[in-house]
Structures are given as structure tokens and as C-alpha cells.
Amino acid sequence: MANILTRYGDNYIAELSEEDIRADIDDGTADAADRAQIPELTKDEKDYLFEIIADPQKIVSVERGKEVVVSFDAGTLKLTVRNGISMDRSAAILTQERALASDSIELCHVDYSYKPIKPIIAEERQAMEQAQLLSVLPVLYGAMPNMGLYTKPDGPCDNWSELLPAGRIPEARAAQEEAIEHAIKDIVFVASNMIESGADGINFDTVGASGDADVKASLEAVRILKEKYPTTGFEVGMAGEFNLGMHGQLEFDGEIIAGLYPHQQVKMAERAGVSIFGMAVNTNSSESLAWNLARVTTFAKAAVKAASIPVHANVGMGVGGIPLSVIPSCDAVSRVDKALVEIAGVDGL
Amino acid sequence: MAVTHESCAGMGGIRGAGDLVFRMELQGYKINDAKKYVAEKLNCPVEYLADCAEMKDIRESLNISTTQPRPDAAVGIQAKFRIAEILGIPVNSVELFKKQAGF
Amino acid sequence: MTKEEYIKIAIDTMMKGDADAAVANMNAAIADGIDPAELLSEGYSAGIREVGDQFGKGRMFLPELMLAADAMKAVSEVVNAEVEKAGKSVEKRGVMVLATVQGDVHDIGKGIVASLIKTQGIEVIDMGRDVPAQAIVDKAVEVDADLIGTSALLTTTMGEMKVLEELLKEQDLKKKFKTLIGGAPVTERFAKRIGADAYGEDASEAVEKAMALLG
Structure with a gap:
């Protein structure tokens, strides 16, 4: 069999033999299984994944009837800021709705964290209210918990990234615990205001980027918000395949947060009142699409099996098997989508 | 990339019934349950939900907006009034509109 | 025992x-x-x-x-x-200048690399984050470093590693300092393309590569 055109996680094209691709699928699924202590993909699933990757068509797609919904993080940042198109956020939302056929969208501010939204909350509310008048699709409001913003000099707490390497572990932990309280207040304040302005849901993006404290603050905030607004949807998108233990001892509902993998993260999210769980597995740019996709599909399958709520796989740049490039290739993106929907059974992307 | 995702795996937003199915996922329904719920409310087979031909007719007949709404058709918040009623769920912006308009 | x-x-x-x-x-x-x-x-x-x-x-x-x-x-x-x-001199295995490149403020990974490399008898001069390439070169010259390690988390900042390699060549310092690069978007192939001496996929591998570069 001739070599198969595929890609590496850095987005560059590569020609690999069938044997190499199958070996990468075996290694990728084994790596995920070993890390998260979950089952590997079955032989049939690995064979089907090989078919998806080796398909000679440039673009592949899910079978008719297996379509899923698509949600967005950094929603209105994409067209107006990253693509540099001169349009306001309402126009961006309508473009997503009427030109790009999006199933949902997120209104967000360029300073994509909850803390800096506080002083401009009135402007954000106005933007949400106008967008809701014009649009039909669900419009969420979203930002990142971004705990780093609570450390000196940006915030009131000591910087645990400096304290930890200095061996000052109790102080580093105390600083994180202090920051959690600030973050919960800010998230609840911003989210409540945006819900009062008509948001269809609140998105927590890149949860855990600053470690387990970030996860704790987000889930505690969801719990408060869900009690306050029981019919509102809350989507929580994670930062990585396991919760990084910057603190290491933090708990939610009596369970240690650090070290949890997607199939465990989702159960904790459910208990907090999360409506849609966004799992994230970082793409390894040095490995092939086959390795990365086998790995993420293994994590995703276990998370979907464990979940009672919808699981969306984060398939943005450098996540979920998508190559780590600002312009990821369509051939790789389409294969990621097909594998995650048809093999892992995710509820959305 | 958004276009690739939507073309390869998405439900097509208001070209299909992606917005409606998403609203049910926000209520905690998993994808197949969300599709089933929406199909029942629209009185159509589940297979129609991502089919732009069938859904154009359904959306126009229910007056819940499409990508190219015609004159006299409901758009924006108007369409969402109808969506809330058809799906039988509260839509936050609709509730806010009612409050602001003094309903 | x-x-x-x-x-x-x-x-x-x-x-x-x-x-x-x-x-x-x-x-x-x-x-x-x-x-x-x-x-x-x-x-x-x-x-x-x-x-x-x-x-x-x-x-x-x-x-x-x-x-x-x-x-x-x-x-x-x-x-x-x-x-x-025992009358022997303590052998320092080398000096490494370490920095997150200009435009990039991510330094958790770099901090872990610094901590682990120090345990191997290598003196680490950690310049922090958002450090211009020329400042890294100047520091390496000042402390007579053996190794320069740089980290980048963003695809938009990893190009600074190439800038560093070019500065070292322009200033005839490429043979004086070995370079080691790492960070999420960085790959072995990228290291080869820009002329870096080694790539470390994670902190453990960075330690191994640093030791190998020091012979």
C-alpha cells in the first residue's frame, strides 16, 4: 500500500505507511488509557479510526443523521479581533448565525477574563441586550476565570508561581485559597448581570489553566449561579486533559480536584450544576494526527460514557487533536470531528 | 475552522435545527435526547433536523426565522418568542423583553 | 544496609x-x-x-x-x-541561561524545567518571561554560559527562538552556546529548522537533553 498523506500535530503534512499509522493509533490510545486508567479503543474502533485517517478524500464528514451541535469559546473575538474584520460584536453574531450556520455563539470581551469585565459591565450588558434583540441562535456570555489576574501586581494575592519555586508551599496554597474567594465573587457578579440581560447561558472557558484553584472557583460559582438561575445553561470548558495541581489539596464536595481526567472531571461538573461539559485534550505537536486522535478519542469515549450531561469536545487550535497552528488544515479538522462524533459519541463540538 | 466544523459535523444552526437542539443541550439534554425532543415539538422525523431543505419549510411554516428571512417573517426576538412557545422552555431574552415591554 | x-x-x-x-x-x-x-x-x-x-x-x-x-x-x-x-573540587556541570521568549508571559513550565535542571548540578540563570532575544544573548555572554534554554507557549512567539538563533549566528556566538528549546507549539522538527541544538518535549526530557549537550 502506498504511503498515506496525513499530518503531524504541528499542522505540517507527512507521508506515513499504514503500519506507522496503525502503530501510532495503538500508542495513542494506550497512552490515554494508561494515564486516565480507562479502557483503550477496541480493535474495531481502531480499525475505523485508521479508515478515517487514511480516507483519500480531502474532507470527511459524519454520517447523515449523526450531526451534533457546535459551541464556541472566544466567540465574538474571532471575526472582529483575530480576523481583524471591522464589525461590531452584534454584526459578528449575525454573521455566525446567518452566514456561518453556527448552532450557538458566545458574546465576549477582548479582555477575555471575568475580573476585567466588572468595571465595564454596563457596556457588556448593553451589548448582550442588543444582540439578543437581533439574533435567533442561543447567545451565551463567556470569559475565563483566569486566576492569575488575582496575583500581585495585577491583584491582591501573593503570586503562587513565585512562591512555589521558592519552596514556600503553605503561603502559595494560602494565596490560591484567597484568590478563589475573589474569583467566585467576580464570576457570580459578571454572570448574574449578563443573565439579567438575557444571556442564554454562561460559558466558563479554559477552566483549570491556573490549576486546581481555577477549577474550584469555577465550579463553586456555577453552583451559586445554578441555584440563583435554575433554567439558565452553564457550559464549562476545561484547559487540559487533567486538572493541574498547583495547590494539590483543594476539594469540591469532598473530592480532590487535582489530577482528575475528563471522565472524572465531568462527574464533578455535574454535581456543581454544569449543563454542558467541554473536555479538552491538548494536541502534541510532535506526534501524528493518528496518535493525537487515538488519544483524544479514548479520553472522550470514557467521558461520554461516564456523563449524564452533554459532553462537547474542545476542537479549537491545538486541542482535541486539531493541529497546533493558527490555520489548522481542513483535512485534519474534519477527521477529528468525524472520529470524535462517531467513535467517542460526543454530544457536541 | 468554524466553517469546517459546521460543514463536517454541525447541525447547521438556523439552516437546520441546530439552534433548537443547542437550546435543549443547555437544559442538560444529551444530543440524541435533545434531537428527539425537538423533533417531537416540530412534529418531524429526527433526520430532518440537519436537513436544510426540510427545515427551511418547517421553519418558515412555524415562522421561527431562517438565514434569509423574508418580509413579514419573524426575526430575532420575534422568532424567539415563538421558539420558546414551541419548545416549551423559557428563553431568557424573551422573558427580559416581556419585562421591559411591560407585559 | x-x-x-x-x-x-x-x-x-x-x-x-x-x-x-x-x-x-x-x-x-x-x-x-x-x-x-x-x-x-x-x-x-x-x-x-x-x-x-x-x-x-x-x-x-x-x-x-x-x-x-x-x-x-x-x-x-x-x-x-x-x-x-575528600579534597576534590566540586564539579559544576555548567551554566544555563533560561528565559521565556519576548511577547510570551507563560512561565509555569519554564519554572519546572529550572527546578529540575538545578538538581543536576547545573547553575540556572532564570531571566523570567517576555525576555528579548538580544537580552538573552547578552546575559549568556556576561555569565559565560554553556547553554541557553528558551520556552514559548504561543505559536505567535515561537518565532523569537529563530530570532535568537539568527542573533547568535550574526554575532559569531553560535559555537559558544548550545541552545535548547521547548514549549507546547515547539517540535523537534522546528528545532532542526531554526538550527537549535536540542528540543525538550517536557521537563524530564529537557533535563536529559541539557545533560547531553553538556557532554
Whole structure:
């Protein structure tokens, strides 16, 4: 069999033999299984994944009837800021709705964290209210918990990234615990205001980027918000395949947060009142699409099996098997989508 | 990339019934349950939900907006009034509109 | 106790990040006539590599990694004192200038690399984050470094690593300093393309590559 055109996680094209691709699928699924202590993909699933990757068509797609919904993080940042198109956020939302056929969208501010939204909350509310008048699709409001913003000099707490390497572990932990309280207040304040302005849901993006404290603050905030607004949807998108233990001892509902993998993260999210769980597995740019996709599909399958709520796989740049490039290739993106929907059974992307 | 995702795996937003199915996922329904719920409310087979031909007719007949709404058709918040009623769920912006308009 | 038993305890003390127990084990081993350098390499270094692997899998957390690094440092000091007592000079394996490149403020990974590399007897000059390439070169010249390590988390900043390589070539310093690069978007192939001497996929591999570059 001739070599198969595929890609590496850095987005560059590569020609690999069938044997190499199958070996990468075996290694990728084994790596995920070993890390998260979950089952590997079955032989049939690995064979089907090989078919998806080796398909000679440039673009592949899910079978008719297996379509899923698509949600967005950094929603209105994409067209107006990253693509540099001169349009306001309402126009961006309508473009997503009427030109790009999006199933949902997120209104967000360029300073994509909850803390800096506080002083401009009135402007954000106005933007949400106008967008809701014009649009039909669900419009969420979203930002990142971004705990780093609570450390000196940006915030009131000591910087645990400096304290930890200095061996000052109790102080580093105390600083994180202090920051959690600030973050919960800010998230609840911003989210409540945006819900009062008509948001269809609140998105927590890149949860855990600053470690387990970030996860704790987000889930505690969801719990408060869900009690306050029981019919509102809350989507929580994670930062990585396991919760990084910057603190290491933090708990939610009596369970240690650090070290949890997607199939465990989702159960904790459910208990907090999360409506849609966004799992994230970082793409390894040095490995092939086959390795990365086998790995993420293994994590995703276990998370979907464990979940009672919808699981969306984060398939943005450098996540979920998508190559780590600002312009990821369509051939790789389409294969990621097909594998995650048809093999892992995710509820959305 | 958004276009690739939507073309390869998405439900097509208001070209299909992606917005409606998403609203049910926000209520905690998993994808197949969300599709089933929406199909029942629209009185159509589940297979129609991502089919732009069938859904154009359904959306126009229910007056819940499409990508190219015609004159006299409901758009924006108007369409969402109808969506809330058809799906039988509260839509936050609709509730806010009612409050602001003094309903 | 046998050497194997001391090695087992050494690994265990690293896993627990117990500096006192680590030092006590090393002192007892020295008193028993065990070669401290061998125990350091086969026991403590192996232990800290295991800690790094467990951290990479989410089974150990950052505070534990830092405690292990501290314990390693304490043991290294005992070994250095012992070597000096024996009339030999303490061998520093090299000097490394380390920085996150300009435009990039991500430094958690770099901090972990710094902590682990220090445990191997390499002096690390950590310049922090958002550091211009020329400032890195100037510091390397100033401290007479052997190695320059740079980290980037963003696809938009990894190009700074190429800028660094070009500056080193322009200023005829490429042969003087070995370069080691890492970070999520960085790959072995990228390292080759820009002319970096080595690529470390994670903190453990960065340590291995740094040691290899120093010969």
C-alpha cells in the first residue's frame, strides 16, 4: 500500500505507511488509557479510526443523521479581533448565525477574563441586550476565570508561581485559597448581570489553566449561579486533559480536584450544576494526527460514557487533536470531528 | 475552522435545527435526547433536523426565522418568542423583553 | 544496609519530597561506605525523574514536585560537601541561561524545567518571561554560559527562538552556546529548522537533553 498523506500535530503534512499509522493509533490510545486508567479503543474502533485517517478524500464528514451541535469559546473575538474584520460584536453574531450556520455563539470581551469585565459591565450588558434583540441562535456570555489576574501586581494575592519555586508551599496554597474567594465573587457578579440581560447561558472557558484553584472557583460559582438561575445553561470548558495541581489539596464536595481526567472531571461538573461539559485534550505537536486522535478519542469515549450531561469536545487550535497552528488544515479538522462524533459519541463540538 | 466544523459535523444552526437542539443541550439534554425532543415539538422525523431543505419549510411554516428571512417573517426576538412557545422552555431574552415591554 | 536498600529509600524520599529523610539516608549511606555520587545518580536522580513523570500524568502535583526539587537540592549539598572533604573540587556541570521568549508571559513550565535542571548540578540563570532575544544573548555572554534554554507557549512567539538563533549566528556566538528549546507549539522538527541544538518535549526530557549537550 502506498504511503498515506496525513499530518503531524504541528499542522505540517507527512507521508506515513499504514503500519506507522496503525502503530501510532495503538500508542495513542494506550497512552490515554494508561494515564486516565480507562479502557483503550477496541480493535474495531481502531480499525475505523485508521479508515478515517487514511480516507483519500480531502474532507470527511459524519454520517447523515449523526450531526451534533457546535459551541464556541472566544466567540465574538474571532471575526472582529483575530480576523481583524471591522464589525461590531452584534454584526459578528449575525454573521455566525446567518452566514456561518453556527448552532450557538458566545458574546465576549477582548479582555477575555471575568475580573476585567466588572468595571465595564454596563457596556457588556448593553451589548448582550442588543444582540439578543437581533439574533435567533442561543447567545451565551463567556470569559475565563483566569486566576492569575488575582496575583500581585495585577491583584491582591501573593503570586503562587513565585512562591512555589521558592519552596514556600503553605503561603502559595494560602494565596490560591484567597484568590478563589475573589474569583467566585467576580464570576457570580459578571454572570448574574449578563443573565439579567438575557444571556442564554454562561460559558466558563479554559477552566483549570491556573490549576486546581481555577477549577474550584469555577465550579463553586456555577453552583451559586445554578441555584440563583435554575433554567439558565452553564457550559464549562476545561484547559487540559487533567486538572493541574498547583495547590494539590483543594476539594469540591469532598473530592480532590487535582489530577482528575475528563471522565472524572465531568462527574464533578455535574454535581456543581454544569449543563454542558467541554473536555479538552491538548494536541502534541510532535506526534501524528493518528496518535493525537487515538488519544483524544479514548479520553472522550470514557467521558461520554461516564456523563449524564452533554459532553462537547474542545476542537479549537491545538486541542482535541486539531493541529497546533493558527490555520489548522481542513483535512485534519474534519477527521477529528468525524472520529470524535462517531467513535467517542460526543454530544457536541 | 468554524466553517469546517459546521460543514463536517454541525447541525447547521438556523439552516437546520441546530439552534433548537443547542437550546435543549443547555437544559442538560444529551444530543440524541435533545434531537428527539425537538423533533417531537416540530412534529418531524429526527433526520430532518440537519436537513436544510426540510427545515427551511418547517421553519418558515412555524415562522421561527431562517438565514434569509423574508418580509413579514419573524426575526430575532420575534422568532424567539415563538421558539420558546414551541419548545416549551423559557428563553431568557424573551422573558427580559416581556419585562421591559411591560407585559 | 546494602546499596540497593539505600537506593530504594532515596527514591522513596524523592517521591515524598522529604528533605530531612533524604539527607539522613545519604549521610547513613556515606557512613556505610557507599559512593555518594552513585547513590545520587541511581537513587535520588531516578526518584526525581519518577516524580517528574508522575507530575506529567497528573498523579503528583506542583507542590510535591517543588518539595522533591528542594529535597534533591539538600542532598546535592551533602554530596558536594563530601566531595570537598575528600579534597576534590566540586564539579559544576555548567551554566544555563533560561528565559521565556519576548511577547510570551507563560512561565509555569519554564519554572519546572529550572527546578529540575538545578538538581543536576547545573547553575540556572532564570531571566523570567517576555525576555528579548538580544537580552538573552547578552546575559549568556556576561555569565559565560554553556547553554541557553528558551520556552514559548504561543505559536505567535515561537518565532523569537529563530530570532535568537539568527542573533547568535550574526554575532559569531553560535559555537559558544548550545541552545535548547521547548514549549507546547515547539517540535523537534522546528528545532532542526531554526538550527537549535536540542528540543525538550517536557521537563524530564529537557533535563536529559541539557545533560547531553553538556557532554
